[in-house]
Amino acid sequence: MAATLILIDIQSGFDAPGWGARNNPEAEARAGALLAHWRKAGAPLVHVAHRSVEPGSPLSGDGVAFKPEVKPLPGEVVFEKRVNSAFIGTPLDGHLRGLGARDLVICGLTTPHCVSTTCRMAANLGFSVRLVHDACAAFSGNADTGWSDLPPLSAEEIHVSAISHLHGEFVDAVSTERLLEHAP
Numbered sequence: 309m310a311a312t313l314i315l316i317d318i319q320s321g322f323d324a325p326g327w328g329a330r331n332n333p334e335a336e337a338r339a340g341a342l343l344a345h346w347r348k349a350g351a352p353l354v355h356v357a358h359r360s361v362e363p364g365s366p367l368s369g370d371g372v373a374f375k376p377e378v379k380p381l382p383g384e385v386v387f388e389k390r391v392n393s394a395f396i397g398t399p400l401d402g403h404l405r406g407l408g409a410r411d412l413v414i415c416g417l418t419t420p421h422c423v424s425t426t427c428r429m430a431a432n433l434g435f436s437v438r439l440v441h442d443a444c445a446a447f448s449g450n451a452d453t454g455w456s457d458l459p460p461l462s463a464e465e466i467h468v469s470a471i472s473h474l475h476g477e478f479v480d481a482v483s484t485e486r487l488l489e490h491a492p
Contacts, residue, residue, distance in 0.1 A: 310349060310351035310352065310491075311351070311409075311411035311412060311413045311438070311491060312351070312352040312353065312354065312404060312407065312409040312411070312412050312413070313342060313343065313346045313351065313352070313353040313354070313412075313413045313414075313415075314353070314354045314356060314394065314400075314412055314413070314414045314415075314416075314426070315339055315342075315343060315353070315354070315355050315356065315378050315415060315416055316356045316394060316414065316415070316416030316417065316422050316423050316426055317356060317357060317358045317367070317416050317417045317418070317422050317423075318335075318336055318339055318374060318375050318377070318378045318415075318416050318417055319357060319358065319367060319371060319372060319373060319374055319375060319417070320370065320371055320372075320373045320374075320375055321358075321360075321365070321366035321367040321368070321370075321371025321372065321373075322366070322367075322371075322375075322417050322418070322447075324366035324371065326366060326449065327366070327418075327447035327448075327449045327450075328447045328448035328449035328450075328463070329447065329448045329462070329463050330445050330446065330447045330448070330463045331445055331446055331462070331463040331464040331466075331467045332442060332444065332445040332446075332464075332467065333445075334442070335415075335417070335442065335443050335444055335445040336375050336377040336378065337377055338415070338440070338442055338443035338484040339377060339378050339415045339416065339440075339443040340377030340378055341484060341488065342413070342415060342440060342443055342484060342487070342488070342491075343377075343378050345488055345491060346491075347381070349491075351491075352407050352409065353384065353385070354385045354386075354387060354400065354403065354404075355374065355378070355380045355384060355385065355386045355387070356386075356387050356388075356389060356394040356398070356400070356416070356422075356426075357372055357374065357386065357387070357388050357389070358372075358388075358389055358390070358422060359372050359388045359389070359390060360390070361390055372388075385403065387399065387400055387403075389422075392421050392422045392425035392426070393422070393425045393426050393429045394422070394426040394429075395426065395429045395430070395433065396429075401433060404435070409435070410435060410436060411435070411436045411437075411438070412430055412435045412436065412437045412438070413437075413438045413440060413487065413491065414426060414427055414430070414437055414438070414439050414440070414479070415439070415440040415443035415444050416443075416444060417444065417445055418444075418445065418446050418447060418450050419441075419444040419445060419446040419450075419466070419467045419470040419471065420446055420450045420451065420466055420467070420469070420470035421450060423439070423444050423470075424470050424473070424474060427439055427474050427478050427479050428474070428478050430478075431477075431478035431479065432478075436480075437478060437479040437480070438479060438480050438481075438482050438487060439471065439474060439475070439479040439480070439481050439482070440482060440483070440484055440487055441467075441471045441481045441482070441483065442483050442484050443484050444467070444471075445463070445467065446463045446464075446466040446467035446470065447463050447466075448460065448461070448462060448463045448466070450463070450466050451466045
């Protein structure tokens with residue numbers, strides 16, 4: 309069976325300035341290229357949206373909308389979550405097992421939060437995971453060094469650190485280009 313593509317939280321709420329500076333401005337375009345490839349192959353895919361319950365969250369109201377590059381088509385599977393992991397409070401695990409899925413390809417926003425948490429859980433649940441590092445992005449607001457004397461981390465440092473913590477232990481980190489050569 310072809311790998312299942314999971315697109316995590318690629319939503320308009322991440323355009324809000326409160327997240328801070330971000331890295332990887334081409335992440336959405338790369339996620340869109342992955343999505344187009346999966347659609348063309350007729351391979352399984354899942355869209356995940358974060359619908360926050362926090363008052364004033366940018367991921368509520370209009371901020372829940374998917375970005376145009378990855379907008380689901382009618383009939384495509386969409387799960388909404390309220391926490392970081394796409395496996396908590398959604399039927400994702402049962403859906404994947406119902407498909408007979410063993411291999412997952414994951415991308416989305418943000419690298420150190422929902423992407424990382426979902427990747428870790430997927431691996432712990434026994435799935436093989438490829439994380440498309442250049443189809444993910446982080447924001448400077450994703451890390452708080454206020455607990456220490458360290459300076460704030462840049463979005464790129466946060467992203468690289470998150471990918472590095474996952475690679476080899478929970479995922480195989482790959483580029484969009486490399487993945488598209490061999491996918492789905």
